[in-house]
Amino acid sequence: MALTGLQIQKLLPATNCKECGSNTCLAFAMKLAAKKAELAQCPYASEEAKRVLGAASEPPVRCIELGPERELKLGGEVVLYRHEKTFVHQTALALNLNDTDAPESIEGTLKTVSEYLLERVGQKLRLDMVAVTQKGPDAKAFVALAGQAQSRTKRPLVLRSPDAGALATAAAAVKGSRSVLCAPSPEAAAQLWRVARENGHALALTAPDLNQLVALAAEIKAQGFNDLFLQFTPFSLAEQFQTNSIARRAALKDGCKPLGYPTLRFVDTGNLLDDTIEATSEITKYGGICVLPHFDAAQVASLMTLRLNLYTDPQKPIQVEPKVYAIGEPKPDSPIFVTTNFSLTYFIVSGEIENCGLSSWLVVPECEGMSVLTAWAAGKFSGATIAKFIKEAGLEQQVSRRELVIPGYVAQISGELEENLPGWKVLVGPQEAGDLESFVKSRLQ
Ligand code: SF4
Numbered sequence: 492m493a494l495t496g497l498q499i500q501k502l503l504p505a506t507n508c509k510e511c512g513s514n515t516c517l518a519f520a521m522k523l524a525a526k527k528a529e530l531a532q533c534p535y536a537s538e539e540a541k542r543v544l545g546a547a548s549e550p551p552v553r554c555i556e557l558g559p560e561r562e563l564k565l566g567g568e569v570v571l572y573r574h575e576k577t578f579v580h581q582t583a584l585a586l587n588l589n590d591t592d593a594p595e596s597i598e599g600t601l602k603t604v605s606e607y608l609l610e611r612v613g614q615k616l617r618l619d620m621v622a623v624t625q626k627g628p629d630a631k632a633f634v635a636l637a638g639q640a641q642s643r644t645k646r647p648l649v650l651r652s653p654d655a656g657a658l659a660t661a662a663a664a665v666k667g668s669r670s671v672l673c674a675p676s677p678e679a680a681a682q683l684w685r686v687a688r689e690n691g692h693a694l695a696l697t698a699p700d701l702n703q704l705v706a707l708a709a710e711i712k713a714q715g716f717n718d719l720f721l722q723f724t725p726f727s728l729a730e731q732f733q734t735n736s737i738a739r740r741a742a743l744k745d746g747c748k749p750l751g752y753p754t755l756r757f758v759d760t761g762n763l764l765d766d767t768i769e770a771t772s773e774i775t776k777y778g779g780i781c782v783l784p785h786f787d788a789a790q791v792a793s794l795m796t797l798r799l800n801l802y803t804d805p806q807k808p809i810q811v812e813p814k815v816y817a818i819g820e821p822k823p824d825s826p827i828f829v830t831t832n833f834s835l836t837y838f839i840v841s842g843e844i845e846n847c848g849l850s851s852w853l854v855v856p857e858c859e860g861m862s863v864l865t866a867w868a869a870g871k872f873s874g875a876t877i878a879k880f881i882k883e884a885g886l887e888q889q890v891s892r893r894e895l896v897i898p899g900y901v902a903q904i905s906g907e908l909e910e911n912l913p914g915w916k917v918l919v920g921p922q923e924a925g926d927l928e929s930f931v932k933s934r935l936q
Pocket residue numbers: 503504505506507508509510511512513514515516519532533534535536
């Protein structure tokens with residue numbers, strides 16, 4: 492929970508020595524509360540102040556980093572609803588492998604996790620993890636499969652077994668991968684957190700109900716191990732939705748630290764549609780890791796698209812790099828179009844130009860990711876800014892054509908653009924990218 496300036500002041504030495512750069516301890520406390528200063532600026536801060544303020548500055552949902560390079564981040568969330576600020580780390584999607592699966596099925600899953608790639612508005616979307624489940628009686632086969640999955644995919648794993656000993660051996664076999672061990676019971680968790688710590692992994696906890704899970708998480712946190720995931724045990728979709736919501740609300744609004752960890756859920760209803768609904772519920776309601784029982788291309792593409800939409804920062808539109816793009820194989824006299832660097836706009840316009848079958852140049856100036864009309868209203872897409880970008884990008888040396896097509900929505904900038912680009916002619920294109928093909932046929936060919 493965030494502390495107020497007055498609460499922080501009580502933790503400071505009250506000498507007003509000014510060494511922190513503030514005139515008084517109270518002024519410094521106010522800066523700390525507003526996150527405009529750091530406690531380290533006060534050389535006389537007590538251990539108690541460091542402990543209390545350190546805990547207060549932790550995000551309400553702990554951020555846990557997985558993978559050999561700590562590249563997969565989960566948790567770290569600070570709001571209940573995306574419109575309050577943004578969601579930070581998206582739900583990780585994993586595919587499950589059983590040690591009893593046929594070798595060709597295992598091979599297929601490992602290949603899919605390694606190679607699957609979906610591109611959406613310039614973003615490259617991949618599967619994040621592999622789960623390895625022991626179903627057979629042979630612990631060695633489980634451990635070997637864990638090693639194989641990690642070395643093939645280079646992804647962090649979720650390791651699941653009813654046998655704590657097998658989990659400990661597998662944890663050592665993939666040490667350094669920063670994976671997740673799933674404790675099969677609260678009793679096993681009491682031993683496995685040490686195994687997780689020794690091998691650099693996280694631990695997923697489970698318990699028969701939420702109260703017992705809270706008690707278990709608090710107990711392990713008190714022992715000093717904090718890289719935890721929570722595995723709830725709901726009996727229905729409605730309860731899953733409700734439990735995820737209660738846990739997140741308790742962590743964010745009530746400062747309930749034992750619920751301030753990302754979650755882990757294995758989806759496996761035996762029915763593709765029901766699995767998809769459960770996974771959708773996880774993505775929309777705060778899920779940390781969601782493990783799918785097997786790969787289905789339509790399901791994964793839908794879930795990833797949903798996830799991308801939810802986890803896009805509403806304050807930072809997805810953008811493409813501002814530059815002059817070659818669509819097809821344009822020559823110096825090929826047509827030149829202009830649009831903004833809002834990803835969606837760029838991909839729609841470039842796609843329509845491709846559909847025309849006409850190799851072209853597409854000039855995309857820096858517009859802070861805004862769409863055409865928004866960028867124009869904000870002064871980011873004016874005749875002066877486009878002309879400046881064209882000059883700085885060296886387009887005049889690159890092309891022989893001196894004719895630009897601007898979006899129909901900003902027809903009003905054509906005069907200003909011609910003034911700023913002497914010798915150029917500006918054509919006003921259609922308002923909608925879907926009308927580019929007919930525009931090209933009637934005006935450019
Ligand atoms: S350095 Fe510490 S003790 Fe001195 S004024 Fe700042 S907060 Fe107070």
